[in-house]
Amino acid sequence: MNDTNNSIKEYLTDKAGLINQAIIQYLPKNNVPDILKKSMEYSLMAGGKRIRPILALATYESFDKDIMEIIPVVINIELLHTYSLIHDDLPAMDDDDYRRGKLTNHKVFGEAIAILAGDALLTHAFGNMAKELRNLSQVSKDRVLQIIEEFADYAGASGMVGGQVVDLTNDQSSTTFEDLVYTHAHKTGDLIVFSIRLGALLAGANEKQLEALTKFGENIGFAFQIQDDILDVIGDSEKLGKQVGSDQINDKVTYPFFKGIEASKEEVRKLSNEAKDAIKDIGIDTKYLCRIADYLIFREN
């Protein structure tokens, strides 16, 4: 188990390195006001683990394809993810001063620039996605447009933004279990599902494979969030880099709040097994996808 754990850490570090090397090159360069450029780069290079684009690469690789050709496409998920963090941290939203130990964007650049840097990253995620898809001659017109449409659907009003809206009103006196499930599925889950679908769509997956990989993504996205909730109750403050019990203190509902710790742990195991089962017999090499799933779901921080 430890060997596997070490090897998957190495895999993730390698891939994150590739993403980090590429990502800064694909930002808009000309005619961008200096402060806007600095603000976009600040949050983009603030030390994210690049899990979403890595999931897209690992899925593509499971079809025995060369990941180097799709790096300029998958980095756009990270541009979009970064915009969502900048806007989530704003005073009108979660009002956070720090993220990953660094000052949040609006604490450094002010609220107006933070809002606009988020807007610019979101906009560029779509523009650069379209630009880089032009270079992939093997992907049809219909499929490239499907990719962009799905990117927006999973990130938009019925996806990530919808999840954030429901999460805004999360409190123990009014939030139902259904609201919590909606939030977990959309706020974090949807972009994870899209990342996996992107890798599959670019690799030319058939309908059966797409469906199986979507179920895989939904399950690990959901399990990831429940594990987040569990760690907030029983985690190690030092490993987490934040205080445990913050959900309870902030009056937030969580999976353990409704179901208890033991049932929550059992649900994580069940979702994880079902995720791996879903992609067992679809003719692709799922080794890395399964290891990433375990790493994400059973992490301690």
Add this chain to the structure above:
Amino acid sequence: MNDTNNSIKEYLTDKAGLINQAIIQYLPKNNVPDILKKSMEYSLMAGGKRIRPILALATYESFDKDIMEIIPVVINIELLHTYSLIHDDLPAMDDDDYRRGKLTNHKVFGEAIAILAGDALLTHAFGNMAKELRNLSQVSKDRVLQIIEEFADYAGASGMVGGQVVDLTNDQSSTTFEDLVYTHAHKTGDLIVFSIRLGALLAGANEKQLEALTKFGENIGFAFQIQDDILDVIGDSEKLGKQVGSDQINDKVTYPFFKGIEASKEEVRKLSNEAKDAIKDIGIDTKYLCRIADYLIFREN
């Protein structure tokens, strides 16, 4: 002149009616939290003139094409324009309580929902653009991706968002004439240029036609803004629906601030003539484009 003026008003009202009828149908429907849906619809239906999508339709029509087939595509410009108004009005930006006589989005729904409604509209503009471009079989893969890439470029960090960033720091003690030109060209101009290019790209325009129409768009976008500045100095408060002299009171630089009123008026005439000259001999029927240009540029409110 009055007859022409009346007929162009009728033309604009007709086209705005088509846009208004269509636009609400293309919002995301399923799985959207109720308050988010209401907030998006509120600003979208707050009485805009739909000038940008109309410019796309008029350009398409000038190539002797049937506009009905591209309505689901051009409305996405209005989704994006609406997001920009919601974010511009936020307390951290221009801090406006009213727009077109109605409360701004954040005054009705709160800042968090207003930010997220803007994010969702921006995201959906790209998703729905991709979806509807799938239905236009006559437009190639390369061209549909070019359209989405340009949409993002004109709206993003080196376009509209960049213009808004420079406009944030507009004040009479520090803003240079070059900053003002950048703001006018990008904050409003770029989406007008894109609208015209969109109509042309969808109609299959050649390079010479695209170049001429781009110059037309740049000129009328810039003239439109100078006229805005002029009206703020010498306009009729009642026709404008706001007080004249607000730029001066707010310590804002304008074209007349640097060049004086007479030179500003002269510049509007010059830009307008050059705009119309640019598209004179490119083999399309420019009647409506020229009338819309005159209407926008020489308006009194």
